[in-house]
Amino acid sequence: MCEGARTAVCGGAAAHDVDVVTTGGRKKIPAHSSVLASASPVLACIIERRQQDRESGKIGGRTVVRIRGVSDDAAAAFVRVLYAGSRCGELGGGAEEDSDEDMDKYAVQVLVLAHAYQVAWLKRCCEVSIGARLTADSVVDVLQLAGLCDAPRLRLRCTRLLAxxxxxxEKTEAWRFLQENDPWQELDILQRLHDADLRRRRWRRKxxxxxxxxxxxxxxxxLLHICTEGCTEVGPAGQAPAAKPCRRYATCRGLQLLIRHFSQCHRKSCARCQRMWQLLRLHSALCDRPDQCxxxxxxxxxxKEQEKADDDDDKWGLLVKKVKAASVFSSLATRKQMTSSTLC
Structure with a gap:
């Protein structure tokens, strides 16, 4: 921030052409119309209208911009932050410390002004600042503020804390007041929590x-590895099992035990054998070279699958598609890991 602008914000007389008047007119903040107009389209329209009235003779003296609805200190903080620039945390010199202090003290009121005067970058900064200090006692009030100021990021932060x-x-005074005076807002909050819980459950199920x-x-x-190359306990027909375990031995070991049980069991209602039948059927559905398998x-x-191709078996077909897609994703991830290791 230039030295002249900083002097103007602090109340100096460095070529300012606008007076920002706070609630009740008790405080005037000298400022530059170019700075205010570039920061806010609403302030730009107000300043342009005031200057036209002054040029036409309807009003005299210096151009006045009134900021109402907040305390004098919050209005002064709003002007200081506008001067500080459109990048929170990247300000120069003492302006950064002043802006951070203003945001700590007046973030709620500055958010209201940023929404009213359409200062998008300042609105985002206020959402971050308020969201970082959310507590169970303040979250209900902040959620209502986020709805009034159209602050979706802050609303999402509040919803997460509520969940x-x-x-x-529920034990706070703000929640009890909400229940007694605004049941529709209470219902909206409960509905949001219910929807968030449903989304979380769907995500976990997926x-x-x-x-x-x-x-x-x-x-x-x-299964293909065991029937083609063999592993420690089961090998292809006419071949001895491999001496060393494979890289997927945790899964391969359980499958080998299931194969050995399947080859020796003669019960018709065996659950383990039924599982093996399903695995063999799934392999057949995925195999693209049955003559050489x-x-x-x-x-x-x-x-058999070709003979009953006309029959509707949506669940089985969906399972085959999902497993095939998972196989493709797994192969792509393995290939990416191998490429990364080769480059390293």
């Missing part, structure tokens, strides 16, 4: 489903 500490918020598809994809890779029953399952 996290709702039991503490993550759990994705893990299942990834595990099935890994099981398909291990060493996996047992691959060709048989492939033929």
């Amino acid at each position: 996290k500490e709702f039991k503490a918020v 993550r759990a489903e994705q893990r299942v598809y990834m595990e099935l994809s890994e099981a398909m890779d291990c 060493n996996t047992p029953l691959c060709t048989r399952f492939k033929t």
Whole structure:
């Protein structure tokens, strides 16, 4: 900030051409019309209208801009921050400390002014400053302020804190006052919390489903590996098992035990055997070379699937698509890791 502008904000007489008058006219802040007009389109319109009235002779003296609805100190802080610049935290010299102090003391009132005068960058800074000091006692009032000032980031911050500490918020005086005087606002808050909880549950369910598809994809890779190369306990027909475990031995070991049980069990209602049948069927649905595949029953399952292709089996088809997509994502991630390690 230039030295002349800083002097003007502090009340000096360095070529200022506008007087900012606060509530009740008890305080006048000398300022520059170019600085105010460049910071706010609303202030630019006000200053232009005042200057036209002065040129036409309707009013005399210096151009006056009135800032009402907040305390005198908050209005002065608003003007100082406008002079400080449009980048919070990147101010020069003592202006940075002054701006930070103003934001700490008057962030709520400055947010109202930033919204009224359409100063977008200052509005974002106020949202960050207020959101950083949110507590269970103040979150209800701040949420209402965020709604009045159209501050979506601050509203989201409040909603997250409400969802996290709702039991503490329910005990506050602000929440009790809201229940007694504004039941529609209470209902809106409860609906927001309910929607957030539903979204969180859907996200967790989707993550759990994705893990299942990834595990099935890994099981398909291990099954193909066992039937083609063999592992420590099970190998292809006519070959001895491998001496060393593979890199996916945690999954491969369980699959080998399941294969050994499947080859020895003769019960018709065995749950483990049914699981193995499903894995073999899933492999057959994913396999693109059944004629060259060493996996047992691959060709048989492939033929059966083709014979009943006209039958509706949406769930099975969706499962095959999901596992295939998980396999593609897994291969891409592996390839990316290998590329990164090669570059390093």
